[in-house]
Amino acid sequence: MSQSKGPRFALLALTLAVAAGGIGFYLFDLRNSQASQALDAAKAGNKLQSLAELDSKAPARRTLNVQTWKTAEGAKVLFVEAHELPMFNLNLTFAAGSSQDGKAAGLAALTNAMLNEGVAGKDVGAIAQGFEGLGADFGNGSYKDMAIASLRSLSAPDKRGPALKLFAEVVGRPTFPADSLARIKNQLLAGFEYQKQNPGKLASLELSKRLYGDHPYAHSSEGTAQSIPPITLEQLRAFHAKAYAAGNVVIALVGDLSRNEAEGIAAQVSAALPKGPALPKIAQPEEPKASLGHIEFPSKQTTILMAQQGIDRTDPDYAALSLGNQILGGGGFGTRLMSEVREKRGLTYGVYSGFSPMQARGPFQINLQTRAEMSEGTLKLVDDVVADYLKNGPTQKELDDAKREMTGSFPLSNASNSSIVGQLGVMGFYDLPLDYLENFVQQTQALTVDQVKSAMNKHLSVDRMIVVTAGPTVPQKPLPPPTDKPTEQPLGVPEH
Structure with a gap:
């Protein structure tokens, strides 16, 4: 669709x-x-x-x-x-x-x-x-x-x-x-x-x-x-x-x-419709071990995907994780990942993270593309950013900004019939309460830095990451040093 x-x-x-x-x-x-x-x-x-x-x-x-x-x-x-x-x-x-x-x-x-x-x-x-x-x-x-x-x-x-x-x-x-x-x-x-x-x-x-x-x-x-x-x-x-x-x-x-x-x-x-009952819910998956895989692919770019199992749609930490991920890499410019990887070093056009909660535990994933000769350094940089975020949590300003953005964008989520009907379908499918949207906003606004940090650490760990890269095997170069001046032209231009 x-x-x-x-x-x-x-x-x-x-x-x-x-x-x-x-x-x-x-x-x-x-x-x-x-x-x-x-x-x-x-x-x-x-x-x-x-x-x-x-x-x-x-x-x-x-x-x-x-x-x-x-x-x-x-x-x-x-x-x-x-x-x-x-x-x-x-x-x-x-x-x-x-x-x-x-x-x-x-x-x-x-x-x-x-x-x-x-x-x-x-x-x-x-x-x-x-x-x-x-x-x-x-x-x-x-x-x-x-x-x-x-x-x-x-x-x-x-x-x-x-x-x-x-x-x-x-x-x-x-x-x-x-x-x-x-x-x-x-x-x-x-x-x-x-x-x-x-x-x-x-x-x-x-x-x-x-x-x-x-x-x-x-x-x-x-x-x-x-x-x-x-x-x-x-x-x-x-x-x-x-x-x-x-x-x-x-x-x-x-x-x-x-x-x-x-x-x-x-x-x-x-x-x-045909007559019949609801199908059984999907069982929870087993937790996999961390691993690193590489797919050899002829390109100037390397695709980097990092993931681990996240949460299902009924997890009580969903609001805290949504807000926490928004700060880490859930949006555009200004997130931790975008700031460190693109704005300060120009290593990619975009780097994003997100939880995809489903009937069973859906993935948490980070994805980006970067120059092949800097892929190993970029992967380590992303890993370091996530580790630092989990260790120290968001700042109060980051939390306040994310809350303010959420409050400003919420009216758009029920501004049209098509957006509302999609939300109703999800609420019904995952058995969410009828007042879910209103309660979600209230829960998010009440969150503290410690609560967001605690939820992120409860469900995420850099030691559990599964990493898959796709690109050429080439000699690696050191990353450029960070700069406070935003990079106008990233070093890596995605080809796909």
Whole structure:
């Protein structure tokens, strides 16, 4: 799924990519794998003018009143009434990500990509034209923990009714055409070939294996060149019947709807899904040993990835870790890592860190690229910055600045229906309380330097880091000395 870049305090906004384990893992863009010429032509020929015009309106700050219930089939529903615009957003979040693949890596991704390829009487082009003709937008995506299907539509009954009918067919009764499966497999296989030229992706794949071993999080969400070809239509249908069941979904609704209308929509969608219970939660992974791996790759740059297992989404230290990481490397300029590695020495264009809490312990990761001949020194510098931060913690000024930035960016996280519906889906999927967002802000604002330092040390250690580098083996040069004058042109220009 395509996503726009949010405010620097991205963890607060609970974007779906982060919730699914996206930071630094170079997730494959499934929109490319599911796109077809017919779909592209339909989008190009019939622009969503009505929704584009609605998007241009200034966002309004609102207090969220989250209502919740369950459908007759067992689907959890979260709903926020928002009458500012004559439209609504509907997100279905299934526990149907790649962690449910079993031995068929890529099964979840293929199933999700095939949803809108065909329903009874309609092929992919007709489905796309059907949504576009109603001023509606269908979206889908598959990640580590979850799979998503979404609908954005005008709320007028003459538009809403047909859009919901088509959406329910696409998600609940896809036909999985054989020709579409062959085409998407070929697109994935072509993507795997391209990945061989991407050192960041190669390093990420190796890092995941080292970090998670035999755990379901270890394999790539899109599968492999070996696992994709054998997957059959029967496997897709069986996975859909099991993982896209009404008892395995969270329905999030935001928009110009009454409670009765929202109940009717949720009931309609839930009834269209296969019948079945929620799938078991993913088990926690075993803690790996620290290790260092290198992938030889011809380039002037070396990609450096450092990671260890972090936390799951329900960990009580999440607020403290979010704030602590924001200071370490969770944003742009001004973080500890960016200041020491780029601003003072010009070793990279960017260095970032982040927690990706998931259903089980997701990764904490640091990623950057630097000149190959300075890769060893840069790796040691990053290690030293992290060690110093864990030893001494943030300064009071750093903490106050991070809190102020969080307070300033929070209104953006509930300024649009699309941002709210994504948050509701995550809250429902991870069983977070309905007042989670408000409580999260209060918790963060109350944190002290000692609390942040304690949480970071509880969950992070430089002695547990798994490091994977990808680049050439070349003689090393010493790092330039630090300077207080910001470097205008970094020494290393990323090539990938």
